[in-house]
Amino acid sequence: MPRILGVDIPANKKLEYSLRYIYGIGPTRAKTIVEASGFDPDRRAGELSEEEVNQLASIVADKQYIVEGDLRRERVANLKRLSAIRSNRGIRHQRGLPVRGQRTKTNARTRKGAVKPVRK
The missing domain is CATH 1.10.8.50 (Helicase, Ruva Protein; domain 3)
Structure with a gap:
């Protein structure tokens, strides 16, 4: 290999x-x-x-491609920056909600996780 x-x-x-x-x-x-x-x-x-x-x-x-560890670090740094400046995107990343304007009333199950039943 x-x-x-x-x-x-x-x-x-x-x-x-x-x-x-x-x-x-x-x-x-x-x-x-x-x-x-x-x-x-x-x-x-x-x-x-x-x-x-x-x-x-x-x-x-x-060709100066950013690959592997450097690229992973850069992505994490970008998300931390968005969270630090309290942008809408950063907050939605933190909360585990869709980031790019998708609806959440229905669907969005991949991002939100399984349905949590409401107890009475």
């Missing part, structure tokens, strides 16, 4: 799909990275040599 940026990517999948296992790299970025590397798109990730794996990691670094 090749290891790129501290993440084990599946060896039996094509390179473009294996790169998606890295947090912060989706379909478009994976395709761009494979094209920039010049590798055959049909190649499997397990067929890569150590130098080729390092080349992929350097391409991600050169």
Whole structure:
């Protein structure tokens, strides 16, 4: 199993799909990275040599993509900032309610959790 940026990517999948296992790299970025590397798109990730794996990691670094731990920290910092300035979005994140204007009278069960019965 090749290891790129501290993440084990599946060896039996094509390179473009294996790169998606890295947090912060989706379909478009994976395709761009494979094209920039010049590798055959049909190649499997397990067929890569150590130098080729390092080349992929350097391409991600050169393009200055924010991935893995840095991206996770940035997202948490953004949510903390919204909460600290007491914005509507930050408050709704804290309360576990939908953040982007969805209705809550009905639906919103994914965000609110299971129905809590009212006792009399």
